[in-house]
Amino acid sequence: MSLSKRIVGLVGLALVPALAIQGYNEYALRAARGQAVRAEAMRTARGAAAELGQFIRGARQILGILAEVPEIRQREPQACTNYLRTVVDKMPGSFFFGLAGADGNIVCNTLGSSPGAYSVADRSYFKEAMRTGGFAIGDVVIGRVTQRPTIQFALAVIGRDGRPDGIVLTSIDLSYLAGRLAAVGLPPDATLTLADRNGTVLVRLPDHEQWVGKPLPAPYWTSLVAHRGTVADLPGLRGQPRITAVADPIAENLDTITVAVGLSPASAFADIDAATRRGVVLIALGAALALAAALLAERVFIRRPVRRLLTAAAAWRAGKLATRTGISGPGEFGQLAEAFDAMAEALQRHQDDLRQEIARSRLLQNRQTMMLHELNHRVRNTLATIQSLARQGRRDNDRGERLEARILSLSKTHDLLSRDDWTGASLRAVLENEFAPFQDEEAGRFVLDGPDLHLAPRYVLALGMTIHELTVNAARYGALSTAEGRIAVTWRTFVGEAGIRRLVLDWEENGGPPVREPDRRGFGTRLITGGVSRELGGTVTLRFSPEGLRCSLDVPLDEPDRFLSFREDSSRSAA
Numbered sequence: 261m262s263l264s265k266r267i268v269g270l271v272g273l274a275l276v277p278a279l280a281i282q283g284y285n286e287y288a289l290r291a292a293r294g295q296a297v298r299a300e301a302m303r304t305a306r307g308a309a310a311e312l313g314q315f316i317r318g319a320r321q322i323l324g325i326l327a328e329v330p331e332i333r334q335r336e337p338q339a340c341t342n343y344l345r346t347v348v349d350k351m352p353g354s355f356f357f358g359l360a361g362a363d364g365n366i367v368c369n370t371l372g373s374s375p376g377a378y379s380v381a382d383r384s385y386f387k388e389a390m391r392t393g394g395f396a397i398g399d400v401v402i403g404r405v406t407q408r409p410t411i412q413f414a415l416a417v418i419g420r421d422g423r424p425d426g427i428v429l430t431s432i433d434l435s436y437l438a439g440r441l442a443a444v445g446l447p448p449d450a451t452l453t454l455a456d457r458n459g460t461v462l463v464r465l466p467d468h469e470q471w472v473g474k475p476l477p478a479p480y481w482t483s484l485v486a487h488r489g490t491v492a493d494l495p496g497l498r499g500q501p502r503i504t505a506v507a508d509p510i511a512e513n514l515d516t517i518t519v520a521v522g523l524s525p526a527s528a529f530a531d532i533d534a535a536t537r538r539g540v541v542l543i544a545l546g547a548a549l550a551l552a553a554a555l556l557a558e559r560v561f562i563r564r565p566v567r568r569l570l571t572a573a574a575a576w577r578a579g580k581l582a583t584r585t586g587i588s589g590p591g592e593f594g595q596l597a598e599a600f601d602a603m604a605e606a607l608q609r610h611q612d613d614l615r616q617e618i619a620r621s622r623l624l625q626n627r628q629t630m631m632l633h634e635l636n637h638r639v640r641n642t643l644a645t646i647q648s649l650a651r652q653g654r655r656d657n658d659r660g661e662r663l664e665a666r667i668l669s670l671s672k673t674h675d676l677l678s679r680d681d682w683t684g685a686s687l688r689a690v691l692e693n694e695f696a697p698f699q700d701e702e703a704g705r706f707v708l709d710g711p712d713l714h715l716a717p718r719y720v721l722a723l724g725m726t727i728h729e730l731t732v733n734a735a736r737y738g739a740l741s742t743a744e745g746r747i748a749v750t751w752r753t754f755v756g757e758a759g760i761r762r763l764v765l766d767w768e769e770n771g772g773p774p775v776r777e778p779d780r781r782g783f784g785t786r787l788i789t790g791g792v793s794r795e796l797g798g799t800v801t802l803r804f805s806p807e808g809l810r811c812s813l814d815v816p817l818d819e820p821d822r823f824l825s826f827r828e829d830s831s832r833s834a835a
Contacts (some may be wrong), residue, residue, distance in 0.1 A: 268551065270573050274600065275547055277577045278607045285614040286539075289532050292618070294503075297523055300447060301505035305521040308452055309507040310520065311444050315353065315437070319430060320395050322351050323415035326428045332359055333417070335426075337375050340368035353440065356410075356431035359417075360386065362424065380429070385414040389427045391642040393418065397516055400434075400460040400473055409434055409473030411462055414622045418819035421793065438468040449524035451496065457516040464497075471497075484520050497524055522543065527708040539610045546603030565593035572600060581608040685720045687713045687765075691749055698740055713763070719815070722795040723765075729784045730767055730811060738809050739772035745808075746771045753817065761817040763798075769808030 326332055331343040344357040358369030364381025366373055380386045385398030389745070410431045419425030434733040437454075442465055446452060454463040455675045459481035464471035483494050489508045496502040501524035567583050575583035581604050587597035682788070688708060695706050715723065731740070739745030751765040769775075778785075788811070789800040798815030 263321060267355075269568060271547065271551055274573045274576050274603070275543065277579055278543055278581070278603075281579065281581075281607075283612055285611065285618070286532065286536055287655065288525060288618055289535075290529065293532060297503055297525075298505070299519050301450075301503050301523045302507075304444075304450065304452075304523075305505040305507040305519055306445060307444050308441050308521065311441060312437075312454070315440065316397070319351065319354065319413045319416065319432070322347070323413060323430060325430050326357070327415055327417045328783040332428060335359070335361070335367050337368045341370070341372055342489040344370045349429070350437050351435050353436040354430045358429050359426065360429065361426045362390070368424070369758070383412065385412045385429065386427055389414040389416045390424045392416070393424045397456075397540040399456045399458055400462055402473065411456065413562075434462055434472050434589060435468065436501075437703050438463040438472075441465065444678075446521070447523060447527075449527040451502070451522040453484075453497075453518075453522070455484070455518045455520075459484075462517065484518055488518065494522070494524075501525055503510060512686065535610075535614060539614070541604065542606045542610050546606055547682045552599070561761065563595065569593075569597065569600065572597075572604075581611060647801060682717075684714050684716050685753060687715055687723070687763075690715070690720055690724050691727060692722065694731050695747075698731065698735060705746060707748040708750075709748070710765075713751070713753065718795060719817075722791050723813075723815075725791055726788050726800075726813070729788050730809075731759065732767055733784060734772070734809070737773070738775065739769035742772050756816070763813070763815045763817050765813040765815075767809070767811035767813075769810075772808050774806050775804050775809055776806070 289799040331339045359367045364379045365376045385396045388396035414427045414429040417426045452465040459476045461471045488506045491505040494504040504522040507519040572585045640673035734740040748768045756762045792798045800810040803810040
């Protein structure tokens with residue numbers, strides 16, 4: 261096989277993974293964008309439906325008030341007309357109010373029509389309100405008086421016998437309703453369609469005035485009804501493709517109105533299409549450069565440069581677009597290698613641009629991984645603490661029940677942290693957790709005084725073990741060994757040197773047997789002082805006053821995690 265054919269084949273092999281990556285990334289981006297656009301379409305449709313529902317509920321409330329007004333119920337035409345005229349300007353979007361009797365004949369209205377001038381008995385809203393004795397929404401009609409497309413809301417007026425004795429009604433300006441729904445905010449190139457039960461347009465954005473009062477095409481209306489509550493790819497009113505969301509039926513007997521929002525796929529996928537075009541151009545340019553360089557290198561066959569090119573091509577085929585040939589120079593193979601490297605760099609840049617969208621979807625997974633690492637870190641920390649307790653217990657001939665009590669204290673502290681997913685716990689909760697076994701019916705055994713302070717997990721674990729040792733010591737030798745004993749714990753925070761926040765906690769026992777300083781330091785004392793200093797970088801001061809033990813802790817709250825140094829110190833002390 262000639263060198264030119266080999267090199268051309270190599271170019272083709274190098275392009276295959278790039279094309280595959282381009283195709284996969286575009287597919288993934290389009291799938292993710294499609295889901296986002298469908299969700300946005302349904303969210304917009306439901307928002308418009310909610311806004312419409314709020315408007316209708318307001319109109320219903322006003323009609324309910326009118327139905328109880330004496331001027332309406334007495335049905336004196338002139339008084340009724342005068343009252344309705346005072347109301348019409350107070351309801352945005354309404355340009356007409358009227359009262360009709362049980363026979364459908366008009367009694368009074370804001371236009372001053374004489375009683376019986378016309379009848380609404382044939383209107384759907386009149387029939388529905390009289391049938392149900394409640395609220396009804398009509399169809400889009402041309403008003404008999406106004407001669408403009410409108411929709412009526414009606415509410416039955418209940419007579420003294422408890423049965424409908426007529427209706428109060430209002431006509432809604434559909435142009436006002438269109439303006440109100442436009443204020444909800446539609447995405448670019450989006451359409452909003454509101455239709456009554458017969459498929460007649462109430463609101464159409466854009467081009468409202470062109471469509472209002474007109475029936476929707478039968479195929480389009482049938483598709484909207486069939487996809488109510490879902491999102492589907494449907495042709496628009498002008499035949500262009502649309503991602504159409506039809507809102508669920510509006511509650512409160514308002515399901516006669518259909519709300520649909522259509523988004524343009526061309527606008528939704530415009531940036532992805534542009535990126536695809538750029539990618540194709542870059543791939544084409546890279547391929548052209550590679551082929552040109554291959555033709556220039558046709559007459560020279562050097563095994564080592566070819567092997568390097570084949571190695572780079574294999575890496576690119578495996579998706580490693582960061583690989584470079586490592587060949588340069590003015591010769592034919594140097595030019596060919598530089599052209600390949602330029603192609604790989606261009607493809608890598610384009611691939612990185614496309615992957616940025618996909619990377620966002622992996623954010624949640626990365627956060628979960630971080631939480632697992634944090635939990636793993638805390639488990640290792642706890643196991644190291646237990647190992648240190650066990651080894652020191654054997655060294656000091658500690659009894660099994662003391663080791664078991666310390667491990668149980670660690671377990672209780674873990675339970676406390678688990679309540680808030682290991683985000684920490686309050687200092688007061690840590691103290692109450694350790695004092696719980698020694699609480700009795702007698703009040704005032706423990707006094708806790710200090711501000712609310714939330715501690716990180718490592719502070720909770722270290723301070724929990726320290727408080728446990730102090731509590732157990734008090735139960736054996738100190739204030740908790742007698743009925744009169746009391747323990748007071750106070751704490752405060754302040755900002756020390758270098759702006760580091762610090763915690764000072766004071767432990768004071770009273771009412772117990774006389775205290776004297778022990779002849780030697782036990783494991784519990786070493787655990788109190790060593791744990792706070794190694795794990796938290798703090799200091800512990802113990803004073804064996806005759807009135808009772810005094811212990812003061814001074815701990816920096818803004819220090820970095822000392823888990824690793826504590827683990828190394830524990831290993832050395834156990835050796």
